[in-house]
Amino acid sequence: MAEALKIVLYPDPRLRKPSTAIKQFTPELRELADAMLALMREYHGVGLAAPQIGKNIRLFVMNATGKPEDDKIYVNPVLIEAEDDDEAEEGCLSIPELRVKVVRAKRLQLDAQDLEGKPIHEVADGFVARIWQHEADHLNGVLLTDRMGAVAKITNRGLLKDLEEQYRRKTGGK
Numbered sequence: 001m002a003e004a005l006k007i008v009l010y011p012d013p014r015l016r017k018p019s020t021a022i023k024q025f026t027p028e029l030r031e032l033a034d035a036m037l038a039l040m041r042e043y044h045g046v047g048l049a050a051p052q053i054g055k056n057i058r059l060f061v062m063n064a065t066g067k068p069e070d071d072k073i074y075v076n077p078v079l080i081e082a083e084d085d086d087e088a089e090e091g092c093l094s095i096p097e098l099r100v101k102v103v104r105a106k107r108l109q110l111d112a113q114d115l116e117g118k119p120i121h122e123v124a125d126g127f128v129a130r131i132w133q134h135e136a137d138h139l140n141g142v143l144l145t146d147r148m149g150a151v152a153k154i155t156n157r158g159l160l161k162d163l164e165e166q167y168r169r170k171t172g173g174k
């Protein structure tokens with residue numbers, strides 16, 4: 001698997017496809033997750049979901065602090081029991097330069113599996129809970145552009161149009 005991963009950019013349709021559950025916990029899955037963590041770090045991101053590298057499978061990686069020991073990998077994540085709302089600014093590696101305020105649950109639980117298929121159950125609030133929700137959105141084909149308010153839509157119209165134009169040029173004008 002020497003193939004170099006690249007970040008898929010808005011409005012690539014692969015970002016819109018709901019991802020499928022992972023059933024096989026292979027060494028390749030671990031390699032993929034490690035490569036995603038490396039790519040996330042290279043771009044100074046705090047999270048990266050598999051659709052963002054063009055793979056529509058239910059996997060995301062994150063690191064909320066930047067410390068190597070805080071690398072996290074979640075397979076087949078499900079968010080449950082959300083409590084309270086909180087608004088904060090978010091960005092996305094697939095939509096460079098977009099920064100928008102998004103309302104998310106302040107605190108919630110996550111059920112997932114690790115790379116061996118063992119169950120994970122965690123509770124988080126604040127920044128970690130926000131990353132979970134952002135990355136889980138990616139697995140359902142949901143983007144920041146769906147979460148932003150009417151004013152942000154107008155403010156960022158130019159930025160999104162530029163990305164759409166770049167995508168059209170890259171893919172040969174569809």
Ligand SMILES: [Zn+2]
Nearest residue numbers: 091092093094
């Ligand atoms: Zn994102």
